[in-house]
Each structure stands twice: as C-alpha cells, then as structure tokens.
Amino acid sequence: MEQRNEKAQRARTGALSRRSLLRAAALLAAGALGTGAARASRAEARLPQDQVSYQNAPKGDKRCKDCVNFEGQNSCRVVAGTISPDGWCRLWNARRLG
Numbered sequence: 001m002e003q004r005n006e007k008a009q010r011a012r013t014g015a016l017s018r019r020s021l022l023r024a025a026a027l028l029a030a031g032a033l034g035t036g037a038a039r040a041s042r043a044e045a046r047l048p049q050d051q052v053s054y055q056n057a058p059k060g061d062k063r064c065k066d067c068v069n070f071e072g073q074n075s076c077r078v079v080a081g082t083i084s085p086d087g088w089c090r091l092w093n094a095r096r097l098g
C-alpha cells in the first residue's frame, strides 16, 4: 500500500512538473503572441485621417508635434498613416510642458 502511495505521489509530482512547464511555455508563447497581437490591434484601431479631419498643416498654433498623441517619427497613437509634425486633426490635445 505504501509503495502504491509513493508511486502515486511520484506520478503526481511528475505530472505537476510537466504541467507547470507546459503552462509556463504556454504563458511565454501567449506573451510573445500578445505583444505582437496587441501591436497589430493598436495599429488597426487607429482612426482614418479623413474621419478626424486630419490636415498636413497646423490649425493656428496647434500642431501635431505639440499634441499628446504624437509619437514622433511621423506617427500618431490614435490616427493612422503618416502624420506630419506640423499637421493637425480634431483630436488635437495639448501636450503638457514641464
């Protein structure tokens, strides 16, 4: 009976170890996929320029480079496509200075 319990214990421990390893591998894979998926999802979630009245010129003294959504490198967090630092759209929101 005791030998049977030891065998069952070993089987459980081994199963848990394998399970833990598989779970860790799955989490790592999900994390890697999640990062790529999240990036792709953010890119798809950006609004088309025509829906936000984007223009390549400033509106008064409001420019993309002074907007909280401007990411630099001609990119915006919320609007798709190439964004000029001197552009503007209806979602303009002043970047806090200092």
Ligand code: SF4
Binding pocket: 054, 063, 064, 065, 067, 068, 069, 070, 071, 076, 077, 078, 079, 083, 087, 088, 089, 090, 091, 092, 093
């Ligand atoms: S003004 Fe519009 S397009 Fe320009 S950075 Fe801000 S949100 Fe993006």
